[in-house]
């Protein structure tokens with residue numbers, strides 16, 4: 001039988017015995033992890049229940065899915081250097097804006113580089129693309145997932161673009177999806193659930209649709225299909241190419257977002273006077 005370890009007496013006067021000291025680092029890491037878990041869980045709920053962002057799958061099949069993997073710290077650093085994500089963003093493993101709650105099937109599709117999620121700035125929606133044309137996922141293709149672009153912890157669109165480039169690089173012969181609706185609808189289950197909610201609640205929208213206002217910006221008008229769009233079904237297009245113009249649109253919307261500003265605030269020290277903090281707030285462009 002192993003001998004029981006004893007604490008040598010007398011106990012030290014100025015602190016706990018060796019091996020029992022306060023482990024500030026591990027507690028700090030735990031606190032960061034708790035914050036991460038809490039914020040992702042709060043964001044990815046539907047009617048107060050955690051659900052898959054794509055299909056609405058229930059709690060018992062949900063997993064956390066990272067956009068940029070923890071091992072890709074150089075990519076993360078590059079995104080910061082280029083001002084694609086805020087310099088104040090936490091590490092990839094601890095940044096809620098780099099993670100999503102997905103069911104096992106959609107985590108497999110996303111992290112297995114078979115699907116894409118693209119932020120569409122003019123409609124403020126995150127659209128799901130079944131890039132690998134999986135028959136089981138046809139019904140979710142070209143429809144928005146339940147992410148509120150106004151959420152303070154909405155995922156970074158630039159991180160999703162890096163993921164998209166990986167998918168395209170790994171599937172170079174996949175045909176470009178030409179069946180993305182100009183006006184992106186929400187996933188069917190979200191619309192059905194909202195109908196049921198409105199019926200039960202005397203016409204009120206459910207919390208998600210209330211939060212987003214149930215539509216894109218009032219001045220949004222879908223562009224006219226190009227003349228060369230032979231073969232495109234009416235009302236359909238491909239994903240806008242990631243040229244300088246479209247990339248700039250995505251980045252401009254990202255930098256103006258509540259999520260970007262909240263990330264900067266979280267990562268900034270506010271120990272100054274009220275005047276100093278107000279000046280810092282202005283300097284960081286948070287007004």
Ligand SMILES: [Zn+2]
Pocket residue numbers: 052053054055056057102103104105106
């Ligand atoms: Zn799912």
